[in-house]
Amino acid sequence: MPSLLSLLLGSVLALTPGQLLERHAPVVVLHPLERSAPTNVEGFLADAQLVAGGYDVRACAARDGLAALQCYDDADEPAPPVVYGAAFRGSGGRVALQYWLFHAFDLWSPLVPQSADYWKAHEGDWEAVTVLLDGTGKPVEVGTSRHCGGARRAWPQVEKRGARPIVYAALGSHALYFRPGRYLQAERCWPVHARLIFEAYKVPIADHVGRGKALAPRVVPVTRTRPAWMSFAGTFGEPQYLHFPNATFASGAGPKGPAFHDLWRRPFAVPRAWPPG
Numbered sequence: 001m002p003s004l005l006s007l008l009l010g011s012v013l014a015l016t017p018g019q020l021l022e023r024h025a026p027v028v029v030l031h032p033l034e035r036s037a038p039t040n041v042e043g044f045l046a047d048a049q050l051v052a053g054g055y056d057v058r059a060c061a062a063r064d065g066l067a068a069l070q071c072y073d074d075a076d077e078p079a080p081p082v083v084y085g086a087a088f089r090g091s092g093g094r095v096a097l098q099y100w101l102f103h104a105f106d107l108w109s110p111l112v113p114q115s116a117d118y119w120k121a122h123e124g125d126w127e128a129v130t131v132l133l134d135g136t137g138k139p140v141e142v143g144t145s146r147h148c149g150g151a152r153r154a155w156p157q158v159e160k161r162g163a164r165p166i167v168y169a170a171l172g173s174h175a176l177y178f179r180p181g182r183y184l185q186a187e188r189c190w191p192v193h194a195r196l197i198f199e200a201y202k203v204p205i206a207d208h209v210g211r212g213k214a215l216a217p218r219v220v221p222v223t224r225t226r227p228a229w230m231s232f233a234g235t236f237g238e239p240q241y242l243h244f245p246n247a248t249f250a251s252g253a254g255p256k257g258p259a260f261h262d263l264w265r266r267p268f269a270v271p272r273a274w275p276p277g
Contacts, residue, residue, distance in 0.1 A: 017087035031171035032212035038101040054235030062121040072105035083217040088267040093135035096267035108173035123237025143271025146175035148189040151277025170207035
């Protein structure tokens with residue numbers, strides 16, 4: 001007679017990629033002051049026009065910073081939160097489950113409440129959670145994206161709701177962490193001139209992560225080419241802007257879609273290379 005363990009193992013191995021994505025979909029906890037929840041891409045595109053190789057929300061401008069929040073609130077029609085999921089199979093039966101979260105507007109500030117003097121803003125924001133499974137279908141590690149990299153944590157040390165990892169989105173930036181708190185961002189994620197200005201003003205470059213509303217987004221499966229916007233090689237939003245007292249300047253292009261990130265191309269190697277966090 002087969003043991004209970006072998007029966008359970010067999011049931012997990014029999015799950016389809018779609019069922020695995022549903023089983024381990026992340027629970028996302030927002031900061032209490034967060035106004036931009038993860039949303040569907042289709043609503044964003046309906047309010048945008050294609051300009052210079054990227055999408056740009058017609059009525060709103062990221063350059064306006066805090067003053068633009070209401071405009072993006074109005075443009076982003078209320079919709080149930082979604083997460084875009086893809087499953088990748090590796091050697092030895094390993095599986096990488098990727099979950100991509102899209103926010104219509106990113107408005108980061110090093111201060112809480114968000115400051116009108118110091119902020120970074122851009123349209124469109126992609127963040128990702130990766131759940132790595134071993135050859136038996138058992139979760140072993142979770143990776144979360146943040147700024148120009150990410151962090152990973154062993155499955156037993158991850159806060160969970162059943163089989164679903166719980167992650168925390170930083171206020172405004174939506175960088176993903178495993179616990180609430182205040183986190184200094186990696187210096188390599190910022191250009192030298194910006195770091196020097198923050199240092200001159202004695203303002204730490206920090207993310208603020210709190211325990212606000214918890215969301216269980218619906219999983220929407222995606223592939224490299226489906227839905228059609230997955231193959232769009234341009235940017236999801238106008239250029240990014242950085243603001244200090246009495247100065248606002250462009251600071252890089254808007255974000256590209258999931259399939260154009262290194263994480264998509266190397267779903268196992270990238271999260272395994274991230275530091276523990």
